[in-house]
Amino acid sequence: MPWVEFVNVVKRFSDVTAVNNVSFSIEKHDFFTLLGPSGCGKTTTLRLIAGLEIPDDGKIFIADQDVTYKLPKERNVAMVFQNYALYPHMTVRENISYPLVVRKIPKGEIEKRVRFVAESLQISQLLDRYPQQISGGQQQRVALARAMIQTPTVFLLDEPLSNLDAKLRLEARSFLKHLYTELGTAVVYVTHDQAEAMALSTKIAVMDNGCIKQIGSPKEIYNEPANIFVASFIGNPPMNIIPCKISDRHFLVGEQRLQLPIPLTELEEDAYLGIRPENIQIVTAQGDLRAQIFVIEPLGVETIITFNVDSFQLKCLAFEDDIPYKPGDMIWIRFRRDKIHIFDKDGNRIQGSETCDSH
Amino acid sequence: MQKKYLIGKKAVVLLLIPALILISIFLIFPAIWVLKLGMTNETLTGIKAREPDFVGFENFLRIFSDRFFYNALRISLLFVFGSAIVGQAGLGMILALLTYRKSRRLRTTVQSIVILAWIIPEVVVAYLWIAFLDKDFGTLNVTLSWFGFEKVNWFYNHPILTIVLFNTWRGTAYSMLLFSAALETIPPSYLETADIIGTSAWRKFKDIVLPNIKSYIFTDLILITLWTFNVFTPYLLTGGGPAFKTELLPIYIYRNAFRYFKIGYGSAISTVVLLINLLLAIFYITLSRRKRT
Secondary structure, rough: OEEEEEEEEEEEEEOEEEEEEEEEEEEOEEEEEEEEEOOOHHHHHOOOOOOOOOOOOOEEEEEEEEEOOOOOOHHOEEEEOOOOOOOOOOHHHHHHHHHHHHOOHHHHHHHHHHHHHHHHHHOOOOOOHHHHOOOOOHHHHHHHHHHHOOOOEEEEEEEOOOOOHHHHHHHHHHHHHHHHHHHOOOOOOEEEEHHHHHHHHEEEEEEEOOOOEEEOOOOHHHOOOEEEEHHHOOOOOOOHHHHHEEEOEEEEEEEEEEEEEOOOOOOOOOOEEEEEHHHHHEEOOOOOOEEEEEEEEEEEOOOOEEEEOOOOEEEEEEEEOOOOOOOOOOOEEOOOOHHHHEEEEOOOOOOOOHHHHOO | OOOOOOOHHHHHHHHHHHHHHHHHHHHHHHHHHHHOOOEEOOOOOOOHHHHEOOOHHHHHHHOOOOOOHHHHHHHHHHHHHHHHHHHHHHHHHHHHHHHOOOHHHHHHHHHHHHHHHHHHHHHHHHHHHHHHHOOOOHHHHHHHHOOOOOOOOHHHHOHHHHHHHHHHHHHHHHHHHHHHHHHHHHHHHHHHHHHHHHHOHOOOOOOHHHHHHHHHOOOOOHHHHHHHHHHHHHHHHHOOOOOOOOHHHHHHHHHHHHHHHOOHHHHHHHHHHHHHHHHHHHHHHHHHHHOOO
């Protein structure tokens, strides 16, 4: 049985459908991420799990129980909000112990459990301070501690890293991943940052406009995106999507004919070709397409090279130290044969397109 | 690094001077004048109106042996406690909490109704209440008699209750609006976290809402206490009667200064009331500044 399950859940706010017929299931060991642009319904989905919103249609199960119309407190979940929601008039110790105080747990027991979670989150030295006296990263840990001490069935995290600055965010991300192994139960995580989702999750649901576009492991999402939306949302820089025509079993990109036979039958005229930046090579001999370099951005380890192919702009990642080109140069580019994705004119992946390699 | 201000210090002083002059003329100077008047036996008419004698603290000694002063003080304190603290602040808080996190339309409707009581001119309001509470034909008694209750002579039998209810009705809007605005400053996630934890409604109020709007509550209490202490409108309802049972301190001052023409004595009482107000304000401010333990 799945640990958390959504069955055809719908949530409307007056005339906006925030969550549209969403179904998924999460196992107990999953770090499940809801990923999508702002306004896609990911936070609403999280609030539906918490019981802060009641669905208009569908069913929600947590640990085999139908919780669709249950109050938040009857679901045994713990949530960390984007702003952490630490009570400013309580010390860190009071904040962490508050859930247990409310549940009338004996003082000695509370003291013991506060010490335990504070130690595992490395905030023992902060217990007597007030939230406004500690840093953002520390506040986030206190919020996590307050969630952990409730020993919930599911942890719900709503963009917990987005209030931290870039450097701290990376640190907190690693810590969160480490912490997850200690939690021993499912985590549902909401973010708009694909890197966070890839780094942390065991399972990702990519959402757009209230619908789930794809669910899968980070690897599946990255290597076999189900549609153009997922393909262009994941990865940095994102996948290149090139509108093209197919005729005589070959791609036509603008005026150029791609020297690439397609093993697939039943292809439509119009299609999209997808290729990730790291799978494009610049070659000296004749390659697949002729391109003109537009701009070169060195980032240390890698270099992003942007070039124009007819009216399209593509990005490629190069890992060499010296790039012997400058903007304006005409070059040949070559696609890694086994990394080409083909999408039909509605943007859906054509199954089997990853086996383009006919050599 | 030197802090940058919008305008220089000299300019600030210069701009403040006109305001300071006006405040001095209309507030500070009259207050001192009242203090001075309180030490004379000046009257409104007669020989002492032209040539008042300086009598020192005689007026003040007389106040403290005047049973009408203690009567007025007692009624004023009852009135402030009943209509301002329990009535306006209490009811205002309840209304603000009831409409908190509810639909915008409900809140607007309740607020509009409550504000109506606040924006109608005082004299009109007084007549509305006289009409409402009239012994024979008042709306309240007529309604009560439909349900088989006996008619009540509100002004005669429950004079203090009458003015307390009147002033509560009249002033609740202010507290409710202030508390509603204060509640809006609490991030929704504070209460949602509590919802998920399973905090009861009372504990949510006590542990989360109250500490977060404490300063607003004290501001409200200072203001409405002082306003209520100095309010004169109940005079339009009861004239201080029957038998001085609703004679608040301002009405007591009015009776002495303008009915009995003893402007000197009235000024002395005013000074005492001023000191009581000051004490109340200091009391609230110390209470609100008390460090958390």
